[in-house]
Amino acid sequence: MPDYKAPLREIKFVMDELLDMPGHYASIPAFADVATPDMVDAILTEGAKFCEQELAPLNRIGDIEGCTRHDDGSVTTPTGFKEAYAKFVEGGWPSLAHDVEHGGQGLPESLGTVMSEMVGTSNWSWGMYPGLSHGAMNTIALHGTHDQKETYLTKLVSGEWTGTMCLTESHCGSDLGILKTKAEANADGSYAITGSKIFISAGEHDMSGNIVHIVLARLPGAPEGTKGISLFIVPKFLPNEDGTPGERNTLICGSIEHKMGIHGNATCVMNFDGAKGWLIGPENKGLNCMFTFMNTARIGTALQGATASEASFQGALAYAKDRLAMRSLTGPKAPEKAADPIIVHPDVRRMLLTQKAFAEGGRALVYLAAQQNDIVNKGETEEQRKEADELLGFLTPIAKAFLTETGSESANLGMQVFGGHGFIAEWGMEQIVRDTRISTIYEGTTGIQALDLLGRKVLMTQGASLRNFTKMVHKFCQAEEGNEELAALVKPLAEVNKEWGDLTMKIGMTAMKNRDEVGAASVDYLMYSGYAVLGYLWARMAKVAQDALANGTTEEDYYKAKLTTAKFYFARILPRTKAHAATMLAGADSLMDLAEEHFAF
């Protein structure tokens, strides 16, 4: 397994130098007093230590051992997982970014995202246990009654209990409108939940005293489709009057899925057999309630892509400096050795720099989204909140799909750098590929994100959400128009930024005649958008580095490396937009002409 070293310098670059998180925290009254620079530093330092020392060593153990389900439905997690969780709770980590009112520390969610990055890079499977709890916490915080918050939220915030989201059924995942789980009213105001849910991450385990399931189900006579779904809280143990876990509820883990990766996380089939639950939020508005924090959940998955790039980059870089093979095409670089370290070879560097560009660019994108999320939740004015919400809504499908797709690419490149050893489990590189592969699927596949972006976010707003973003990019490009050192960045960025709008117009026009044009163009459109957004962020990072160098710095090498990586991105990654631009205009006919029965003979 590659060692994990929290990239604190890179994290601080994005937080302090690119996004001015200190200023951002200071400007939001809810955070001004708590998220002080000292506090942030302490959290980064302690968080890094916890992830490097406690979680990283468990990553491969989790993969090898996986989770075990016993005959009584109980589940044992891999060796050390439970103990690490106890330390995590002891350290107060679950409560970091939750409201003081329910026992939280009241720190910004964006700071929680930074911690999640370190947790996820060191051990994604482990991180899913506390990660899923956030989904349950957000649901209850936003839609729960006072009593529900008292009973469940406080225990989730402290980490004593964990939570899950029970959405998917075997016949439906993306299309929740056709789900079948039933909720029937009991005499006491509770509901009897009956049905079977699959792919329930952290559905059953041995880490916490209780598990709070948030379950999507249908009330009797509810309207068909997405408008007839309600949300329920269904705890594993029914809470006693004093808040302690009481009677065992009639729900059970029926089996654990055998998966390609994230073996350390228990992915459960959860069977509810008249299990007692309580309605949360209004009847038949379950999906709407879920949508209120869908951006957060999707940004969490976007993060998985960025962590795969980072983890695989760290492993591949160390190997490329160490492994000897062949001589450089321009003559020996380590003549005293039997061969040169493979980092001298241009193609190995191409792979490493691609990973690096996606890891650092991905971090910038995720943090930018997280910053908007802070404002959505705690911004002072309605106007600020609305503006941030629009930007977040636009960035979310891009970040989710683009960063997970490029995360898979990075992970595969990392394997490739290792050659044959990359395919062998003990090196840990193939685990990253397997673990991250789910990220382009769950929380809405790449295809679903692409429809959300092009259909809902862009075309349904007549392009307004895109224009808000491209205006920002345009402003940056104009300001840097005379910046000669960055010309190789600013010029192509301005071109792509303009083309982005033109392409959108063209697709919008054809889509008015044929709705299939949206689906036909969507994934190429999304990937194009991803490269454009990352281009903007890389150009801004280059500008930060340029300024730092101009102003005098003791970290010259660091800022020069940042500039070099930015230049690499524009020379070697951004040109991919050319293929996506051509392909998204290819039209729906090339996809729809073949009759279903003629795909194979």
Place this chain on the structure above:
Amino acid sequence: MPDYKAPLREIKFVMDELLDMPGHYASIPAFADVATPDMVDAILTEGAKFCEQELAPLNRIGDIEGCTRHDDGSVTTPTGFKEAYAKFVEGGWPSLAHDVEHGGQGLPESLGTVMSEMVGTSNWSWGMYPGLSHGAMNTIALHGTHDQKETYLTKLVSGEWTGTMCLTESHCGSDLGILKTKAEANADGSYAITGSKIFISAGEHDMSGNIVHIVLARLPGAPEGTKGISLFIVPKFLPNEDGTPGERNTLICGSIEHKMGIHGNATCVMNFDGAKGWLIGPENKGLNCMFTFMNTARIGTALQGATASEASFQGALAYAKDRLAMRSLTGPKAPEKAADPIIVHPDVRRMLLTQKAFAEGGRALVYLAAQQNDIVNKGETEEQRKEADELLGFLTPIAKAFLTETGSESANLGMQVFGGHGFIAEWGMEQIVRDTRISTIYEGTTGIQALDLLGRKVLMTQGASLRNFTKMVHKFCQAEEGNEELAALVKPLAEVNKEWGDLTMKIGMTAMKNRDEVGAASVDYLMYSGYAVLGYLWARMAKVAQDALANGTTEEDYYKAKLTTAKFYFARILPRTKAHAATMLAGADSLMDLAEEHFAF
């Protein structure tokens, strides 16, 4: 696991209609009498039956069980593997394409390739056992003495014994020049081989009576590097006078690797402890001897890419017709059902058609290469053999790297079509991703193939090998210039064909100043070349289909589907060349500017 159905109609399309294999076989005296259309048909039918009925059902068993090494170094293969191999031998399959002189059936190697496609698509891991034998057989057939052929080759051809290729050591794979295994002369003319080899596919198992290892090692005082490597035959059991396996040689399987995929194949660490071996070929010419059939081995791996596309396409297509989710954007297509089958969605079709285009295009490319290989080995005139050898040499790195890269893409798309279920082992889609992942690494990584193509094959011949190919494409485009129905294919093909030459010139020029430019451009150049070659083949397949329709056929739907897929390829896949063209010209500086110590801070 998706069911495997041998795509005989597609196989025959490429063999009979695209490449005129019947005419090709008839024109080569060695094959004219044996590879008759009846014989070929019988082999396809029987081969398909064997693969569908015997091998496909073992594919997932192999993945689940893997291989087990016992304390004595023996290895047990997964349930059913041994029995299937016995039936394979009984059916005479190992001898199919080997010389009659040593017990073979004397059929063309290209027919062996077709059989390998069916074997590999149904169960790649199983296919590696007989597959590796071919490497050993080729080595002995080309470089062995009469006695060596009598003793080993006949047993390998019959399938009684199997073979391996022992090249890699833990510190070297791509760079065999630094290998350390020693061979010291014994008094009796044999050699004592000492060293440790890794990644030895089929290195130890329970299927055959003996295992014949072909081992690369150094003689005492041999020159350093690649010019000091010799080849040895090192059998597991030393043959008795009567040819039966005798005394156990001092070599042992030290362990089995735990790998990402191809679990059914035993990938062994082989320890040679003064094991008895015999020199094969001239001293210190071991690598040259290996090169003589490297094209064949690499085409065999190229095939793995195409089989991954085919296998994953078959699985994804069945699922896409069956799985219900959402309604078509243009209105319900199956109003009687709860939702439409997902094949109505444009993006699902994009994924399926991409797989289909790579599977069918990949088959065409592999068979084309196999046809050249037939001529190289058995062509009548020196001129024919030379011409075929040049074309084969040019196509080999392209087929190997491009088809394995696109095979991985196809396999991942197949998983994606399955959504969350794709990540679950029981559906078998993720196994295809894991199994095929090694194909871009072994037999020379994508990076190695790219250097071979651009450096050795193209630039070292001053572009001659490329021109031979682009001339052929140019001729086709000229002939079809007025073909209106194919204009959307022929025009972009002609443009890419011209650009291909221009790009080569530009890179050739910069490479004269800086050798790193070759490595910096190589992988993009290779991928560009792959899309161009497949474009040519798809255009030719479209032409075949067009002619069939014009001439009247009972298979109108089939040929129309072929035309539609060709149009899809040009609309949606070929434009990827735009990105590769831009990127390959980005120059080496973007990769070489960053100092090794500044990749991370």
